[in-house]
Amino acid sequence: MDRSQLADFLRTRRARIGPREAGLPDTGRRRTPGLRRQEVAQLAGMSVDYYIRLEQGRGPRPSRQVLNALARALMLTADERAHLFHLLGEGPSPDGAPCREVPSGILEMLEALGHIPAYVMDAKYDILAWNRMTRLITGDLGSMPPDRLNVIRWCFTSPEIREYLDDEEQGRFARGAVADLRVAAGRYPHDPEIQALVAEMTACSPEFAALWARHDVEIRRDQRKRFHHPSIGTVWVNCQVLLVPDRDQRVVMYTSLDGAPERDPIRALAALDPPPPGTPAIGVAPGVSAVRV
Template identity: 40%
Template sequence: MAASEFGQAVRRWRDRVSPATVGLPAGGRRRAAGLRREELALLAGISVDYVTRLEQGRADNPSPQIVEALARALRLSAEERIYLFRVAGLAVPGPETVPAYVTPSVQRLVDRLDGAAVGVFDAAWTLLMANPLYAALMGDPSEWHGIERNGVWRNLVGSGGRVRYTPEERSAFEAALVADLRATAGRYPRDQQLRRLIARLRADSERFAELWDAGVVESLRASRKIVDHPQAGAITLDCDVLSVVGDDLRVMVYTAEPGTADAERLRLLAVLGTQSLVG
């Protein structure tokens, strides 16, 4: 790996990304207009120390997941992303792997949906990026690491989320998630990371194993959901899942019916962000 070349590229691209571009407050005096190391670390979901070591050439062999996260956080073009993988000494993910690249056009789409809570997932339901309103509504995803960022694992093994379900609704939602994941596995049978995720889910969840063995294949559909926010209370929202053709991404969009109390609560969350409403 050409460590210095990799580090120089990360530093150069970090300097050109303004905080406003990625939804962060400019705040405080800055020596440069670009992102601080701690801001890049937050966006990529890695430690500040690791960003520092990468930029200084003191960290070897970043994983494909780390390189992909940095490319996404730095909003690299397709050509720049390929370059970053190559100077890291890694093969660029091919068509046999689940795509995790959020294109600049999808990023611009998310930026413009500022009145909606938006999360972008890969085809295995791992959260790739989210706008500030999604973080305010569902909880700050910067605190989720590794497998915690996968929606199937979070709902069947982890702490779940803030969406309220009846027992029947939860059962149907779990079944739909697993059926959708099975469809993804059929499209990417050689993806080793996807295989490891499925093996982990089978080991950690009897419910997942039961649903997986049922062999159902289908796509997750739109629905209306009630989100129990710890401060704002219950918010009824429409949840639409948009597919990005060609890139196999899922854009999950939560919106409220205009003129309702739910719309007011969502606007309140947009103002408050992830801060607590209590002292």
Template identity: 40%
Template sequence: MTTMAADTRLAPERAESASDIRRHELAAFLRSRRERITPEQVGLARGRRRRTPGLRREEVAQLSAVGVTWYTWLEQARDIQVSVQVLDALARALLLDPSERAHLFALAGAADPAPGTECPAVTPALRTMLEQLDPIPACVQNSRYDVLAYNRTYARLLCDLDAVAPEDRNCLLLAFTHDDWRASIVDLPEVTRMMAAKFRASMAGHLAEPAWKALVHRLEERSPEFREVWERHEVVDQRGRTKYIRNAHVGLLHVEHVNLWLGPSSGPRLVSYPPVDARTRDRLEELHRLASDAA
């Protein structure tokens, strides 16, 4: 009689999921930040029996007003949900700098309700590139149409951008609400419709993020035109094309809209407007001279 040998091969271990990896990274990051802070840095007494380097878990919980057990679970990489309010409190308690704070929220898979004003995408080298592109108008935008940096020619292309408050330097907002910007756009209804459609396509990956929702709310409050276009639910991808701009200083410009992605296609991009013809090239050079004289 022949007996079959038992199959002793082990089933392959379950592959660690992305969320598992992120939870363990978050746990390790919190632990490392906790251990580097001395009690004196946060106004606590050191005491005589301190064996833990840095702060104790209960001290972090106290400083951030969360339960000790709950915080311990975070450092143990338990599968629990973390609110943005708790993340904000932890960032403050652990004295995180802007880069560390951004990393904390990224590991938690949450949108920071109070992101730093500095944009890591705009490096000194990128600013130099913008300057060297003059007289070609160029700027750096994120996928939400925020203008993060720009050169002198771009500053006078559609309006006096330097006179616009930094928090209002958003191309979508300006296209629907700023009189000078709107006056510079030839075929305004088509341009604004396409911008809204591109914005909706980009927003699909950011639906829960406060900054995106706040911009939509602001536009809906200030622009009936935006409300009407937004309700169409149109979407298009980001692509360049030639366009005409009616500049207040040098007249009609015929330019190519060029996007140079600085990372994933949903992230920041360098936007430039090289001239299509010789007349536009001459007019852009004149616009750059005017902008330089005004600087």
């Protein structure tokens, strides 16, 4: 049970809900935004003193019944509710650290996708394996050393990211990535690599630090994305995410919104830069192994 993370999460969730949203009378101006502690306690059916101790990180371990009541009172989303339970070590949760074994069938799929950019990512956004098109379409992400290949690191430290994503797209992607990383931190509370990544990003990126302090949680899912490429211009793609649940990994693929092959800008990029003879079809990060399942 991570008492300090639980306390921060409860405070940030309480601050975003107004009394009208919660079905309570609005009694006028408030010194701070959001519900009062006594209002959350009332909605959750618990004593004010007990709730205050939870927010101060010194209360007793809440039961599942209490967690369910808090989730209802704070109007948590499904992702936020799961995160709340993970903070208490409740519910299904992987042990140890994110897995770096990629099923061999997934690697074969990356190779077979050919012109479709695709990569395998673990819970902390490390890219474990990728096909050649991934490095072609993502610019300086593709130029990062394999042992530093991490999407969070690229998003917040790349000097060239805004050549590929405008401010709106970069901001939306940054918010979603940090919220998703917060979910992973709840699932793996003792993983030193996640802790090190958070510390690194907090130290070097004020934008990351501000987003991390919000305690937003949301699992990354399919989305549309617009980016700019120096060779093919502005491209709209579907960013599709396939789960590998027994490894807690995801396969991310970029497919053109225009399904006609003759108008597909991603296919055009592949034609502009054909691979030299003998170029491997896929790459694998150091320390990553393939496993047959």
